[in-house]
Amino acid sequence: MTRQFHKMHGLGNDFVILDGRTQAVAMTAELARALADRQLGIGCDQLILLEPSTIADVKMRIWNHDGGEVESCGNASRCVVALTGAETLETSGGIVAGSSKGSGVEVDLPAPRFGWDDIPLSYPMDTARLPMAWGPLTHPLALSVGNPHVVFFVPDERIIELDELGPSIEHDPAFPDRINVNVAALREGDIYLRTWERGSGLTLACGTGACATAVAAIVQKMVTSPVRVHMRGGELTITWAPGETIRMQGPATHVFKGEIELEQFA
Known part of the structure; x- marks a missing residue:
């Protein structure tokens, strides 16, 4: 048929x-x-x-x-x-x-969730600063924006070997449903992002990754809302305030x- x-x-x-x-x-x-x-x-x-x-x-x-x-x-x-x-x-x-x-x-998108069992993690941890590290990537913030993410802020996202680190983080036993991995840097008030998507690998853009990273940056007072998130495929505008849903605008x-x-x- x-x-x-x-x-x-x-x-x-x-x-x-x-x-x-x-x-x-x-x-x-x-x-x-x-x-x-x-x-x-x-x-x-x-x-x-x-x-x-x-x-x-x-x-x-x-x-x-x-x-x-x-x-x-x-x-x-x-x-x-x-x-x-x-x-x-x-x-x-x-x-x-x-x-x-x-x-x-x-x-x-639905409001982000930060509880360890909402993400989920395998056991209770401080999701604002996970006590974990993979090479140069340390202490990420973990959250769910409808699917699970960890966010690492680094000086330059372009030099992180995400194709090598991404699989080991995605499949770490701490994440029973696996995890999406975001590495981001701040330049002139904007976020520059690369994402390793669970089950897909490196993609040109990840919408929920942009949302998760924007929320993480706003929570840590690194940026103010709305914020532009730049990825290899282009940019999205993310708007969020604590307690609210996440608005994402793009093509x-x-x-x-x-x-x-x-x-x-x-």
């Missing part, structure tokens, strides 16, 4: 989007991994499946490049809002509100649509 898909990206963080609202798609880890394969499939960082929702305009499910299903994706949220016109998205990480904003899209780009026979990947 031929199914239509859309290829979209947010700052180079790219997605294959399948619409299962009127005709269900039996997604599995194996199928998601096959579709995400850049040589043998369509190719993407994350596979997005839209489903009916009883509590929002649409339900959005997310599989990383390795086939693991995850809770939240900020860049994908903007793309789904742009594609469908939905104003509310149901995700495993909470309800995301969205709307067009000038030439881009703004989404409103959502439709690349092409196509058709594929899912059975050939089963």
Whole structure:
């Protein structure tokens, strides 16, 4: 059976989007991994499946490049809002509100959580300064913005060998659900960020990573809200105050649509 898909990206963080609202798609880890394969499939960082929702305009499910299903994706949220016109998205990480904003899209992610069991960690620790280190990366702040993140502030994010350090941090036993790893530097009041995404590796941009890093910088009084977060694929504007949800504004780009026979990947 031929199914239509859309290829979209947010700052180079790219997605294959399948619409299962009127005709269900039996997604599995194996199928998601096959579709995400850049040589043998369509190719993407994350596979997005839209489903009916009883509590929002649409339900959005997310599989990383390795086939693991995850809770939240900020860049994908903007793309789904742009594609469908939905104003509310149901995700495993909470309800995301969205709307067009000038030439881009703004989404409103759930308020960050800082409890060790909210992230989660394997045992109680001070999430504002984890007593942990991996080479030059030490004492990160840990939080959940719908999915789990650690944030390291460094003098220059460009010189950190994140392709080597990222996997060991992601799979550290302290993080039972694995973890997204952010290294960031401050220059002229803006944040410059690189992210190792669990299940996807280094990507051109990470929306929830930008949100987590902005929140961490605001909590530590390094920057004021709103703040621009620069990544290899471009920049996002993040707005947050303690006790509030996180607003993220940036582009959502439709690349092409196509058709594929899912059975050939089963």
